[in-house]
Amino acid sequence: MSIISKIKADKRLKKLALALLIPMNDHRPRLWVRIFLNPFKHKRGKRSIIRFNTRLDVFPFNEFQLGDNSVIESFTTINNGVGNVIVGSKTIIGMSNVIIGPVKIGNNVMLAQNIVVSGLNHGYEDVNISPAFQKVSCKDITIADDVWIGANSVITAGVSLGRHCIIGAGSVVTKDVPEFSIAVGNPAKVIKKYNFTTSTWEKVNNQTL
Structure with a gap:
């Protein structure tokens, strides 16, 4: 099972991960996610x-x-x-x-x-x-x-x-x-x-x- 799958399966880990990724009362990823994670995770042709x-x-x-x-x-x-x-x-x-x-x-x-x-x-x-x-x-x-x-x-x-x-x-x-x-x-x-x-x-x- 991948790390992401493990986090999704555990309610406490999922809640913590979402708090790190998304500001409270917002629906956009945090700045550090946009700069440091997304460019390596997502594929652009x-x-x-x-x-x-x-x-x-x-x-x-x-x-x-x-x-x-x-x-x-x-x-x-x-x-x-x-x-x-x-x-x-x-x-x-x-x-x-x-x-x-x-x-x-x-x-x-x-x-x-x-x-x-x-x-x-x-x-x-x-x-x-x-x-x-x-x-x-x-x-x-x-x-x-x-x-x-x-x-x-x-x-x-x-x-x-x-x-x-x-x-x-x-x-x-x-x-x-x-x-x-x-x-x-x-x-x-x-x-x-x-x-x-x-x-x-x-x-x-x-x-x-």
Whole structure:
């Protein structure tokens, strides 16, 4: 068992480790973590770019990877506190995105502006306790290669986006989207699919995801 696994399995060690890594009443790693731990723990590919104004709330107990030639634009927040954030090669994460793990993004993916991709949900079932203090649940989000997500969209926990699917601007995606399809709306619905026989994008009549 690795050191990290042992710490996660022991409540007292986990509490101590979190106090050393994260300031009280804050959700960002301490300065020493950002300077001395993260550069050695997390992997950045060749010619990858993370803009100066990006907020990297990444911690050493989960993975953060950025592939070759990928770009994270300004004012984006990346948070791996509850799950890994893996970004492939030649992928663009646009301005003011919020990416909260567990999330895996493939190669040649385009995320426009103001997109939220969050694998995290807060519990709400107990009405005697604020959702802020209830147990969180996490479900993996997977975004395959060649996906394009339009501005102001939301990708919710547990969703998978198939290869070369297109998400229209302002969409809220709550269920999986098949590969080679176009989904739009709130909640998002598939409106077109690519027909490889005719080499055309064909309309789909009100297909619910």
